[in-house]
Amino acid sequence: MEKELSLIPQMNCIPRSFDANAPENFYTAPFITKNGMDNVLNHFVNRDSDIYVATYPKSGTTWTISILEHLINKVPQKGISTGASNIELCLWLDRAASGENWRSTFSELDKMESPRFFKSHASVGLIKQPARIIQCIRHPLDTFVSAWHHIRGKKYLFYYNGSWSHFFSEIALSEKYEGGDWFDYHEEFLQASEAGKIDALFLRYEDMKKDNAISAIHKLAEFIGVESYNAEEISRATDFQSMKQKSMAEGHLDTEGNLSDVLVSREVGDKNNPSKAHIRKGVVGDWVNYLSDDELTMWRNYVNIKKDSCPHVVDLFSLDNLLCN
Numbered sequence: 001m002e003k004e005l006s007l008i009p010q011m012n013c014i015p016r017s018f019d020a021n022a023p024e025n026f027y028t029a030p031f032i033t034k035n036g037m038d039n040v041l042n043h044f045v046n047r048d049s050d051i052y053v054a055t056y057p058k059s060g061t062t063w064t065i066s067i068l069e070h071l072i073n074k075v076p077q078k079g080i081s082t083g084a085s086n087i088e089l090c091l092w093l094d095r096a097a098s099g100e101n102w103r104s105t106f107s108e109l110d111k112m113e114s115p116r117f118f119k120s121h122a123s124v125g126l127i128k129q130p131a132r133i134i135q136c137i138r139h140p141l142d143t144f145v146s147a148w149h150h151i152r153g154k155k156y157l158f159y160y161n162g163s164w165s166h167f168f169s170e171i172a173l174s175e176k177y178e179g180g181d182w183f184d185y186h187e188e189f190l191q192a193s194e195a196g197k198i199d200a201l202f203l204r205y206e207d208m209k210k211d212n213a214i215s216a217i218h219k220l221a222e223f224i225g226v227e228s229y230n231a232e233e234i235s236r237a238t239d240f241q242s243m244k245q246k247s248m249a250e251g252h253l254d255t256e257g258n259l260s261d262v263l264v265s266r267e268v269g270d271k272n273n274p275s276k277a278h279i280r281k282g283v284v285g286d287w288v289n290y291l292s293d294d295e296l297t298m299w300r301n302y303v304n305i306k307k308d309s310c311p312h313v314v315d316l317f318s319l320d321n322l323l324c325n
């Protein structure tokens with residue numbers, strides 16, 4: 001029987017780091033489990049050279065991965081990567097580790113040349129160190145708008161049918177979306193980087209939009225050690241229109257490495273109509289079309305609560321930008 005939709009999205013809540021005393025307050029997609037993270041901790045043989053595109057979901061992960069694929073000439077023959085299958089450049093390690101075939105996937109990973117690339121939405125405490133981190137960070141309100149479309153549009157995954165308003169107050173601001181609290185997630189990465197615990201490159205989605213990712217392409221190339229590339233060409237091949245067209249024409253790679261149209265739609269949706277498109281609208285500041293005045297007040301109160309415990313996030317964005325003044 002088909003599972004019913006509800007106001008409680010199907011997700012897992014797991015300890016937020018490998019530390020045995022870590023609080024259990026980190027939310028993950030339903031296919032990522034505590035057992036999977038235990039597999040990473042106990043059985044995944046990491047290397048100093050491993051590189052993770054580690055992002056809060058809906059922040060520009062797929063875009064960043066697509067640029068990397070071009071930089072190292074590993075663009076899939078067809079379709080857009082989502083990290084679901086072993087044939088992609090950036091396998092979603094946490095997902096693979098939580099799947100039935102994790103042992104055979106781990107042995108394949110052992111045979112791969114360095115540097116290996118992975119996708120992850122795990123907190124920094126759930127990424128086996130040492131590892132090098134690439135993180136694309138997006139304004140939280142646009143991230144939440146994209147997240148609502150994601151969680152509603154992909155109903156077969158999350159079985160959630162809340163309105164935008166329900167999602168905003170009861171899921172996103174209640175720290176229950178995938179990735180947990182947006183502030184804490186980023187603060188932990190930024191602090192770890194400042195303390196020299198991780199080698200990280202932070203990119204801002206909004207900056208990438210400003211120059212069609214040209215400067216991000218140069219930074220990514222330097223970070224991964226690629227010297228020969230054509231930034232203009234990569235920028236064009238990975239801009240929103242090109243990726244949208246590719247998604248519409250070819251679809252996305254699924255767990256078996258096949259092309260699927262499950263994440264494809266021409267519709268961008270609005271606050272009453274969720275869209276399942278993974279490459280959906282790709283703009284900055286669309287949150288103004290979603291938040292009511294009351295929700296904006298709720299948001300500002302939330303920022304004021306988080307700002308003292310998350311100073312690095314405030315530095316990165318500026319308080320005014322976060323408060324949407």
Ligand code: A3P
Pocket residue numbers: 055056057058059060061062063142145146147149238239240241243278279280281282283
């Ligand atoms: P929207 O839903 O706001 O359109 P992620 O890959 O982390 O899941 O992020 C998905 C978001 O990035 C979606 O945002 C998607 O449209 C946007 N995106 C994907 N490719 C993009 C590109 N080439 N340029 C700009 N935005 C892109």
